[in-house]
Amino acid sequence: MTFDTNIPGWMTPADLQVLYKLASMVPESGSILEVGCFLGRSTSALYSGKHSSVTLTVVDTFQKCGGYDTDYDIFKQRVNTEGLLYVDAWGSQELYNMARAVAGKENSWLNGFKLCIGEEMYNSLHVNQTKFDNFDTSNSNYNLAFIDASHLKQDAVNDISRF
Numbered sequence: 001m002t003f004d005t006n007i008p009g010w011m012t013p014a015d016l017q018v019l020y021k022l023a024s025m026v027p028e029s030g031s032i033l034e035v036g037c038f039l040g041r042s043t044s045a046l047y048s049g050k051h052s053s054v055t056l057t058v059v060d061t062f063q064k065c066g067g068y069d070t071d072y073d074i075f076k077q078r079v080n081t082e083g084l085l086y087v088d089a090w091g092s093q094e095l096y097n098m099a100r101a102v103a104g105k106e107n108s109w110l111n112g113f114k115l116c117i118g119e120e121m122y123n124s125l126h127v128n129q130t131k132f133d134n135f136d137t138s139n140s141n142y143n144l145a146f147i148d149a150s151h152l153k154q155d156a157v158n159d160i161s162r163f
Contacts, residue, residue, distance in 0.1 A: 009041030023049030036149030040117035
C-alpha cells in the first residue's frame, strides 16, 4: 500500500489502509466521491488504492475553518481530541507549514491541497471547490462515497441523505 502519511490530517495509518482497501474494491471504470479532503491525506489513500480507470471526485470548500490556519502545534492538539493520541495522524510539520503559507497567500486551502498531494495526482482528480449542498449528485452514481466534511450532526445527516 502506498499512500502518503506525511500529508497532514486526522486519519491514522490504519484508517488510511481501510480507505485504500475500499478504493481497491471499486470496479474498473467505477467512481469514487470524497466529500471533505482537508490537505489530501485521505485522498492519497483513495487514489493509491483505486484502479487507474476509476474516477475520483473531491468536493471541498477549501476555506479556512476549524483552525486550519493556525500553527502546527495547535493543529496537532486538535488532532489529539478527547485524550486519544493518534500517533502519526498529523503528518509532516514542514509540509503543514508550507501548505499553510500557500493557503494564506491565496486565501484558500486549495493550493495547500495541491501542494500536499502533488500536481500529478491533482491533475487526475475531479476537484470541486464548493459546498456539498451546491454539488450536483443527481447525474452521478458513485461506487464509493467517503463523506468526511462538516462534523456537525445536521450537516452529516444532510450529506448522507443525498445518497
